[in-house]
Amino acid sequence: MKNTMSRTGIIISCILMAAVPYFFASGYQLFQLTLVVTYAVAILGLNLVTGYNGQVSLGHGAFYAVGAYTTAILMDKFNVPYWATLPISAAVCAGFGFLIGLPALRLGGLYLALTTFALAVAVPQLLKYRLFEDYTGGVQGIVILKPDPPFGLPMTGDQWVFLFTLLVGIVCFVLSANLVKGRIGRAMMAIRDQPLAAEAMGIDIAMLKTRTFAVSALMTGIAGSLGAIAVQFVAPDAFGVPLSLTFFVGFVVGGGASIVGPIFGAIFVEFIPNIADEISKAAPGAVYGVLLIALMFLAPGGCASLVRKAAPYMPWNRKTG
Amino acid sequence: MMKRRVLLSAAATGLLATPMIWRQAGAQTVVGVTKTEIKIGHTIPYSGPASAYGSGGKGHTGFWKMINSQGGVNGRKINFISLDDGYSPPKTVEQVRRLVEQDEVACLFNPLGTPNNSAIQKYVNQKKVPTLFVATGADKWGDYKNFPWIMGWAPSYQIEAQIYANHISKIKPNAKVALIYQNDDFGKDYPLGLKAAWGAQYDKFIVKALTYEVTDATIDSQVVSLRDSGADTLITVATPKFAAQMIRKVYDIGWKPLHFLSNVSASAGTVLIPAGAEKGIGIITATYGKDPTDPTWANDKGMNEWRAFMKQNLPEADMLDTSYVYSYGVCLTMLQTLRQCGDDLSRENIMRQAANLKDLDIPTVLPGIKVNTSPTNYHPMRHMQLSNWTGTSWSLFGDLIEGAG
């Protein structure tokens, strides 16, 4: 009963998410919402590996960058249509994530944090490297074309990009929700909480850890592709440490091991800087920091923990309890 | 509320979401202008790793406040909306779209950053929003054919590099040149400029070219490699922190090359004196503006005008920060553009007037350099002059040099 209720709820909210902005938001607001969805998918990827599997990554901006560049290069140099770049970008990022996941097998905790942080620092300089310049456009980056709505649909480019991003985003969220609910998800969390016991139960820790890394990189990479399509521009210095830090903040704000958490995290990282800018031109960074710390005090487990606490009191959950 | 509904219906029918406030004869688009106000948009990093640039935005805000207190331009007050983009191109796109679509500004003024302007270049041209006097040293903002709605201001980095190249060819044709540059869009414009000037001779001149990252702690290693290459001439393309380190280290290891320093870091008060005034004696730079910390301009009429402006409008500001001088100059250029527009503040006319500046004198710019634009010249400033560090101040030498950009 509860399951069907919540499933209907999810479907209705998905439709609302698509319809309300479609009819009511201006082009600029649609662009913002497109970015929210993009960041939510990126943070979801981070949450899979860090929240569910307990492997700390400070460098998910790197996977975002690889996704974004894969799409940009395919569109710009090989004239691949934007939608067709997504599966390619997903595959490239999954492979890249798998490779990064290999040393991660031996490096836990802080060491993994350092490795991934180093990755975040190194990515801009790799993207600028002169041997790749013909493809990456070097420091100048790549400008790509904005997709037009297909089949002559009567809508603006912004509306179409939003719907497309939302659709891909929903698919990513549904797949991830199914993944963590199932056997694999339980194994991921078992490794995080009780690695020895997990191994004793017959879980292949090494395999699962690297695969989780791959799936996580895949999600964040897709987000990178979506971001490139929406912004129509990629440049190496846009993908440095600040971006990885942004995702990590979004992850912490949303809350670990939660599927809805990344949505809150994405809303935070997209809109709070604008609010900080409104409050103080002198030190917006300080305002942002204060808001972040305040939120940590209000919800030490992230926004998702608030949602979890509030859920039993919601009208649709009261009777089924 | 009304306005919002108009906007929505426009969007829903797939039209551009730009409500016209009033129309003139012909295809004139007047947006962001009322009988009492002109809206101008601006983006700059107030937060994030590049927030040092934010002072430019504070300078602009102070300038337009002063203009408003003097009655505005042609009877209209300037509503200057300056937004933070954290130096992130996606954020710049977002903020510029907000300015154009929600705030409905008449034009954009001086958005900062090469990657940031690259990200909005196509958008502002499609929307035909004048994007004037952008704050980047890249050369591509003079591309009036493909991007007629966006224009730079200061002489580009490539022009500067060409001036160094030509000077070296002239005074030291057998120079062995070592080059160090920041590994980003700013730094990489210099090898491009040198190549443009030297052509095939580039490889003959340059014996060693190295880069550094902004995240590096020091550049000692590079200095050592450059010296060991046997070079007798050095071109340093660096931001202030690394420029100061460079000057000190070159001196400390007893290397005495003919040293060229990128204009970005040629501030007496924030680079050469902190590095050790005597360590930089003989350094050459090419410049177009007056350095507020250089004793040469201590009693200069133009700089005193700027100092009075600072004292009155930004009393708290750091007078060593060259961003404020830049800000004053670029704001005056914008002011002249608006004045020339008269009562016709359509986007077309703003752009037309921006491309029609004739011999404009800017008090913070070197004597003799004037702002000139035309529909086929989108480089408002094309001249620079070489200057030599004497240990206490910069000393200009030679004639004004026109860049080939």
Added chain:
Amino acid sequence: MDGVLHQVFSGIASGGIYASIALALVMIFTATHHVNFAQGEMAMFSTYIALTLIEAGVPYWGAFVITIVFAMVVGTIVQKILMEPLMNAPVLASVGVFIGLLFIFNSVAGWIFTYTLKPFPTPFGEGGPLLGGFFSRHELGSTAITVVVLFSVWAFFRFTSLGLAMRAAAFNPVSSRLVGVPVATMLALGWGLASGIGAIAGMMVAPIVFLDPNMMGGVLLYAFAGALLGGITNPLGAVLGGFLVGIIENLGGAYIVGTELKLSLALIIIVAVLTLKPAGLFGKVLASRV
């Protein structure tokens, strides 16, 4: 061959910078089992306080001591007000606070002290450079200070009961509380000490790299790498790790891949070493409780 030697020298000089910050990271890790991302920014902020004092006419060593005390007080206050209430919260909440602090200190420093570059005085005299110009007096002096701090830290943890209590409080708060260690006080003290060491590092680094609000941004990564390379639980290891990172970075940049990729190469080497020796070169393997 001369060139190699020169690169090693200059690597040692910049390694000294990484070593001093790495030491502060080891300190806070030993005392709290956290890695404070805001450590570098707090050190930078303290350095501005020192500069303000010196500009106001306080003699160097006076300003030096006042700044250390100031940093320790700020560190303790931050722990008491921000970290203690979150002691039982998920560890991610603490990480969120660290990141928030990083933004705050960086932004407030820019706001108060502006972003223009400031020279910071050295207590070791300006005189001519030593050893062929590869080391300035300051670089030698600050290395000496790092060594002094290193031995103080080592002796403190090794020989004093307070040091032992602090290690215990960080390692296993529950058991420590049971045997009577005042865990909250120990953690606050640990923060204070770490932030004091950070302040020393800041004051030693600033004359070399010049003071600006982003002074520590790049250094922190190298320091972090150095600390882990040497072993995050071992102060001596962390310092050696810091020097090693400086040397690897320079040699790699000058002879192997060029400056454009030297950072990437240095990091690959470090990750490779850590993969072979996960506890760092000089670290003890930590037994983890299951």
